[in-house]
Amino acid sequence: xxxxxSLEELKRVREEALAKKQxxxxxxxxxxxxxxxxxxxxxxxxxxxxSVLNYIEAQNLSGVTVTQTGCIGxxxxxxxxxxxxxxxxxxxxxxxxxxxxxxxxxxxxxxxTPVKDYVLPL
Amino acid sequence: xxxxxxxxxxxAENSVAAESRNIRMDVLEDLQSDLLKVTLEDDGRGMSAETxxxxxxxxxxxxxxxxxxxxxxLLKLATEQTGGGFSLESESGKGTKVEARFSHSHIDRMPLGxxxxxxxxxxxxxxxxxxxxxxxxxxxxxxxxxxILDDDEIKSVLGDTSLTEPEVLRFLRGMxxxxxxxxxxxPVL
Numbered sequence: 001x002x003x004x005x006s007l008e009e010l011k012r013v014r015e016e017a018l019a020k021k022q023x024x025x026x027x028x029x030x031x032x033x034x035x036x037x038x039x040x041x042x043x044x045x046x047x048x049x050x051s052v053l054n055y056i057e058a059q060n061l062s063g064v065t066v067t068q069t070g071c072i073g074x075x076x077x078x079x080x081x082x083x084x085x086x087x088x089x090x091x092x093x094x095x096x097x098x099x100x101x102x103x104x105x106x107x108x109x110x111x112x113t114p115v116k117d118y119v120l121p122l
Numbered sequence: 123x124x125x126x127x128x129x130x131x132x133x134a135e136n137s138v139a140a141e142s143r144n145i146r147m148d149v150l151e152d153l154q155s156d157l158l159k160v161t162l163e164d165d166g167r168g169m170s171a172e173t174x175x176x177x178x179x180x181x182x183x184x185x186x187x188x189x190x191x192x193x194x195x196l197l198k199l200a201t202e203q204t205g206g207g208f209s210l211e212s213e214s215g216k217g218t219k220v221e222a223r224f225s226h227s228h229i230d231r232m233p234l235g236x237x238x239x240x241x242x243x244x245x246x247x248x249x250x251x252x253x254x255x256x257x258x259x260x261x262x263x264x265x266x267x268x269x270i271l272d273d274d275e276i277k278s279v280l281g282d283t284s285l286t287e288p289e290v291l292r293f294l295r296g297m298x299x300x301x302x303x304x305x306x307x308x309p310v311l
Contacts, residue, residue: 010279010293017287036247038193041132042123046236049243053291060288068247070135 020062030064030109034096035080037071043078044097051098052081055105064109077120083108094120123196125235126160126224132193133162133220134244138251140166140218146254147244149237151226153262158206158224158234165217174212197222204228238298245273245294246285259305269301 034040034049052066074080077094081101084090091114093104100118108114123129130147137145142164150159169177176182180195197220198208204225212218224231241255253273260266276294283290 006293006297007275007279010276010290013289013293014280014283017283017289020289034247036131036135038132038135038196041128041135046128046131046239046243049247050239053243053246053286053295056286057288057291057295062287063284064286065284066246066286068135068138068243070139 017062029084029086031082031084032064032066032105032109033069033082033084034066035070035072035078035082036068037075037078039071039075040078040080045079047098048079048081048096048101051101052105055102059105059110061105061110074120074122080120083114085109085112092120092122093118123200123232125233126158126200126222127235127237127240129193129197129200129222130160130162130237131240131244133197134240136193137162137164137166137218138248140164140168142166142217142251144252144254145244147241147256149234149257150260151234151258152260153226154260154264156226158226158231159221161219161221163217163219168214168216168218169212170214171212174210174218177210194220200224200232204231206231238295238302241271242295242298245271246291249277249285257302257305267305269298269305271298271301 032052034045034052036045049068055061056064072080074094079096081093081096081104082090083104091108093115095118096104104115104118123132134145134147144165146163148161150157152159177194178198180192194210201208201222201224205228206223206225208223209221210218237257245253255271256268258266258268280290285291285294
């Protein structure tokens with residue numbers, strides 16, 4: 001399906017993304033991980049993931065890597081999401097629905113303050 | 123699970139965990155034959171015939187590696203409730219192919235759900251994997267339409283630019299949404 005036209009568009013998109021990245025001082029790699037085992041998906045993890053991606057798009061948030069992981073053994077706390085900023089320790093959140101995910105993206109990923117109410121003691 | 127698209131996402135996790143390098147996901151809505159078929163094919167480490175048989179059992183799990191959970195039996199049950207069928211072929215070291223067939227019009231068939239979001243999230247979450255997604259719709263008269271997304275071209279254009287950069291995400295989401303919207307069969311009068 002990606003015809004020549006859309007590939008051309010993609011090249012332009014890539015240049016935009018690169019140009020913006022060079023302007024910004026690298027803040028250290030930010031990783032957002034959503035647990036997508038059977039338990040996570042059944043609890044709504046795809047909605048959590050979608051919310052994270054929508055947030056990145058809406059806020060033009062550069063430099064965030066979004067990945068998935070399987071079941072981490074806390075099925076009752078699903079959907080689970082983890083945030084790692086640079087060298088700091090991994091923060092694990094539980095019961096992260098779409099709204100909570102957006103809140104974590106804003107408060108923690110963008111502004112550096114973990115959302116304490118949803119942090120899981122691991 | 124409330125959607126077939128969520129089941130697809132779930133079993134795709136198995137393929138990822140099996141260290142696949144290439145994963146292909148096909149969705150077919152064939153209104154002429156009243157069939158809804160989804161298949162997932164990977165080149166991961168595969169399973170022995172014995173294990174392939176055991177993953178159909180809900181009480182079998184390889185907890186330590188979490189290669190397979192409850193996902194497969196749940197999907198199999200969902201197909202059987204519509205008079206459809208399920209098959210799993212696997213070979214150690216070669217890969218696995220899972221096929222789930224539903225009767226499209228059956229009252230107990232769960233909705234297909236948001237296929238586009240399943241495609242998009244898998245694509246961006248596992249950039250190391252070469253993904254091929256297809257979605258084919260055949261109407262009652264046999265006319266068909268398809269959406270194919272092979273990420274090869276996209277990744278060669280992007281180079282080392284991340285798939286989760288906002289501009290790239292917007293592009294990918296738009297491409298998938300438009301591609302899938304264009305498939306909606308015209309109402310038959």
